[in-house]
Amino acid sequence: MKIFQHLYLRLALATGLLFIVVGGVLIGISTRTSELYALETTQRINRDIALHAAEDMPLIGPTGVNEVALKELAHHVMFINPIVEVYLLDIDGRILSHALPKGTVLRQQVDMAPLKRFMRDSSKLPIFADDPRSSTDSKIFSVSPILDDAGDVSAYLYTVLNGKDYDGIQQSLANSYNLQTGVATIAAALCFAMIGGLLLFFLLTRRLRRLASAVSRYREDSYTGAIDIDSQQSTKDEVGLLGAAITDMSERIEQQFDAQTEIDRNRRELIANVSHDLRTPVSSVQGFLETLMVKDLDASAQKDYIRTAHKHALRLNELIGELFELSTLESGNVEPQWENFPVMELIQDIVLDHEVSARERGITLTTEAANESLQVRADIAMIHRLLENLIHNALRHTPEGGAITVRVTDDAQRVQVQVSDNGDGIASQDIPRIFDRFYQRDTDSTSDSAMGGTGLGLAIVKRIVDLHRSQIAVRSEDSHGTEFSFWLPQPAR
Numbered sequence: 001m002k003i004f005q006h007l008y009l010r011l012a013l014a015t016g017l018l019f020i021v022v023g024g025v026l027i028g029i030s031t032r033t034s035e036l037y038a039l040e041t042t043q044r045i046n047r048d049i050a051l052h053a054a055e056d057m058p059l060i061g062p063t064g065v066n067e068v069a070l071k072e073l074a075h076h077v078m079f080i081n082p083i084v085e086v087y088l089l090d091i092d093g094r095i096l097s098h099a100l101p102k103g104t105v106l107r108q109q110v111d112m113a114p115l116k117r118f119m120r121d122s123s124k125l126p127i128f129a130d131d132p133r134s135s136t137d138s139k140i141f142s143v144s145p146i147l148d149d150a151g152d153v154s155a156y157l158y159t160v161l162n163g164k165d166y167d168g169i170q171q172s173l174a175n176s177y178n179l180q181t182g183v184a185t186i187a188a189a190l191c192f193a194m195i196g197g198l199l200l201f202f203l204l205t206r207r208l209r210r211l212a213s214a215v216s217r218y219r220e221d222s223y224t225g226a227i228d229i230d231s232q233q234s235t236k237d238e239v240g241l242l243g244a245a246i247t248d249m250s251e252r253i254e255q256q257f258d259a260q261t262e263i264d265r266n267r268r269e270l271i272a273n274v275s276h277d278l279r280t281p282v283s284s285v286q287g288f289l290e291t292l293m294v295k296d297l298d299a300s301a302q303k304d305y306i307r308t309a310h311k312h313a314l315r316l317n318e319l320i321g322e323l324f325e326l327s328t329l330e331s332g333n334v335e336p337q338w339e340n341f342p343v344m345e346l347i348q349d350i351v352l353d354h355e356v357s358a359r360e361r362g363i364t365l366t367t368e369a370a371n372e373s374l375q376v377r378a379d380i381a382m383i384h385r386l387l388e389n390l391i392h393n394a395l396r397h398t399p400e401g402g403a404i405t406v407r408v409t410d411d412a413q414r415v416q417v418q419v420s421d422n423g424d425g426i427a428s429q430d431i432p433r434i435f436d437r438f439y440q441r442d443t444d445s446t447s448d449s450a451m452g453g454t455g456l457g458l459a460i461v462k463r464i465v466d467l468h469r470s471q472i473a474v475r476s477e478d479s480h481g482t483e484f485s486f487w488l489p490q491p492a493r
Contacts, residue, residue: 211239
């Protein structure tokens with residue numbers, strides 16, 4: 001049934017059944033305990049009744065049982081206490097005589113084991129023995145040995161303390177006002193406790209219901225947005241911790257969803273940019289080759305066509321290489337191979353590689369360092385690639401007669417590398433996007449067109465800096481040059 005799908009209703013049902021069972025058990029235990037207590041009290045009060053009765057009258061005479069004395073004793077005892085029944089037993093427990101009406105005694109013998117235990121130690125009461133007037137029941141009793149002239153046990157006086165009259169009185173008391181009041185009081189207390197428990201469960205599960213409602217709304221909203229948990233859920237108990245965890249989980253899902261959306265957008269943009277950038281050199285190479293195939297050109301024209309096609313093929317190869325490099329760096333499977341090396345030696349090697357190109361374009365390429373022997377701890381291949389890209393980028397945007405400087409400074413724990421130029425500079429609105437893939441600034445610089453670019457160089461630089469757990473800073477003014485700087489750690493001393 002759907003009604004029992006609710007946690008509170010299941011708890012209420014379980015609690016109600018538990019209280020009914022516990023209440024029945026408590027009433028049963030209470031009734032039985034009261035009964036045993038009453039029997040123990042009766043047996044303790046009348047523990048010596050058989051002893052005193054046996055001392056008062058001679059129950060065994062020279063000819064056997066003194067029936068007159070026994071009947072007189074039974075009459076005397078029952079007059080004082082109507083629920084007591086008197087029996088005379090031999091040493092084996094057989095009933096020798098009694099003063100009860102004929103046909104009311106159903107047993108001919110009584111088990112002597114409980115009687116002997118009573119005479120040996122009567123501290124642990126109640127003790128039950130056979131009821132002569134029933135073939136199955138047992139009753140509390142008192143017993144005393146009867147001694148002959150020689151001092152030997154010749155018989156036992158056995159008194160049943162809660163005889164048939166007691167059974168009738170007990171049965172009539174089952175419907176007594178006091179007993180009914182006691183049972184009603186217990187039942188009322190249990191009902192009150194059950195109502196209190198149900199109310200407590202209602203209050204405790206209210207926050208769970210609110211939490212479930214918030215999660216249901218979250219599901220209905222196709223798992224978008226963050227789960228709005230009531231401020232009352234902010235307590236530090238288990239429900240509060242669960243609510244905080246669910247809120248955190250929904251926020252993480254939202255962040256991951258946004259990140260995935262951004263990744264998808266970047267992927268589509270990347271595919272579009274790659275398609276565009278690959279199509280241009282491929283189309284150029286294809287066009288020049290087709291021209292060479294269908295036209296008769298002189299040697300000079302053929303050489304120009306081949307040179308141009310080769311230039312576009314080199315650009316295509318560079319683009320594919322940088323795409324592969326960037327995808328490898330962004331795969332998450334690449335970690336720097338940390339080693340110690342002198343950073344100025346690496347910088348001077350890279351500057352030397354670009355010196356001819358810079359000289360041809362009238363650009364001064366220099367290095368500055370307060371300490372030529374500065375060591376850094378980094379991946380030498382990645383840093384080599386990073387510096388190549390920064391210097392190549394500076395050459396693209398520095399006009400003829402300009403200057404590029406690679407400067408190295410240090411503090412106690414880090415080495416700062418700066419690559420600065422006095423070229424085109426970067427407009428302030430363009431700075432946030434220069435590290436995006438395929439982003440190329442609109443520029444009229446002839447140097448830019450001469451050097452070419454894929455729009456991936458600075459994206460590769462940013463990824464290498466991130467892998468070294470560092471940051472790259474940019475300072476630039478439009479038409480007044482640009483400075484890129486980043487930090488590398490020094491080896492531990």
